[in-house]
Amino acid sequence: MIPVLTIFGLITAEHPYMGDIRGLGFFQEVEMEEDKITMEPASYAHVLKIVSDCKENG
Structure with missing residues (x-):
């Protein structure tokens, strides 16, 4: 099984607003960083967009 932080680390490299994960x-x-x-x-606008996308996509 792959540790959650390893998966998140791979995802952060692809997403411009994801910063530190712990x-x-x-x-x-x-x-979340600019x-x-x-x-x-x-x-605040970017955070609302991310939350909205999470709700839509599960």
Whole structure:
């Protein structure tokens, strides 16, 4: 079985707004960032879009 953090690590490389990922067991945190270099937090509009996409796609 592949660890969850390994899977998330592969996904973050492909998605521009996904920053640091950390967690324990079923509890995971994904930081959403505007810029991966400056680590500026994602804007409210981008976060709402991501949440909306998650709800639509399950």
